[in-house]
């Protein structure tokens with residue numbers, strides 16, 4: 606087994622077990638061995654967290670283990686985000702995006718990855734955090750004169766908040782001033798179409814392409 610392959614397997618294992626310091630150290634070692642940060646996110650971090658989520662759902666692990674895996678993943682993500690930002694292009698802003706996780710939802714690992722990738726591709730991202738009320742999205746969009754409003758939702762219980770947030774834009778006559786996009790584990794294209802969003806993307810790389818497409822920027 607090559608060094609790189611070993612780091613990948615060990616990192617998967619460390620994340621799964623929620624070993625924070627080991628996850629950080631293995632992430633650094635994998636980067637030093639030449640691994641691509643985005644590839645590590647897509648091929649190690651996301652699938653490992655999906656496995657952890659399934660185990661949680663099946664009662665094979667419980668909340669403390671879920672939290673430990675979440676913390677380890679967040680720590681690894683921070684290092685990977687730094688690596689992505691360091692290699693990012695610094696150009697004039699392609700447009701302003703207000704990004705947040707919807708009300709009552711505190712999952713933000715995916716949102717933060719989306720932020721990093723959009724920022725490193727030249728967008729100005731205004732991150733309003735997690736558990737963001739509909740009015741917070743609207744206020745930020747108006748204040749920042751945003752081009753795009755992007756919502757993340759991870760749970761079936763918080764998915765309806767994408768609709769109520771979008772509806773607030775409709776009710777206040779602001780809907781047509783912004784492109785509104787959604788994403789996150791519990792979102793799919795059907796839901797995006799149902800609520801009348803302008804787009805959906807399945808991961809952070811696809812989110813960059815989507816935002817460029819919506820603003821007429823060549824990809």
Ligand code: B12
Pocket residue numbers: 650651654655657658659661662668671672673674675676679709710711712713714715716718719755756757758759760761762786787788789790791805806807808809810812
């Ligand atoms: C880590 C985790 C946690 C951590 C979160 C830490 C953090 N800071 O985010 C902690 C431990 C805190 C947590 C808490 C809870 N969790 Co949780 N959690 C997860 C887990 C395992 C991984 C989520 C994750 O980070 N994935 C990795 C990231 C990279 O993927 P992602 O978020 O999907 O993002 C990618 C794409 O979706 C996309 N994307 C994301 N956002 C956006 C936005 C836009 C605009 C676009 C275009 C794209 C896009 O790009 C990202 C990068 O590629 C999931 C399992 C799963 N399958 O999702 C459960 C899961 C989401 N959690 C779940 C539950 C139930 C909970 C709790 C209610 C548990 C409890 N009993 O307390 C609480 C919720 C508290 C709350 N009010 O929000 C359930 C939800 C079930 C449901 N109803 O749908 C899941 C699905 C687990 C399960 N199978 O049961 N959780």
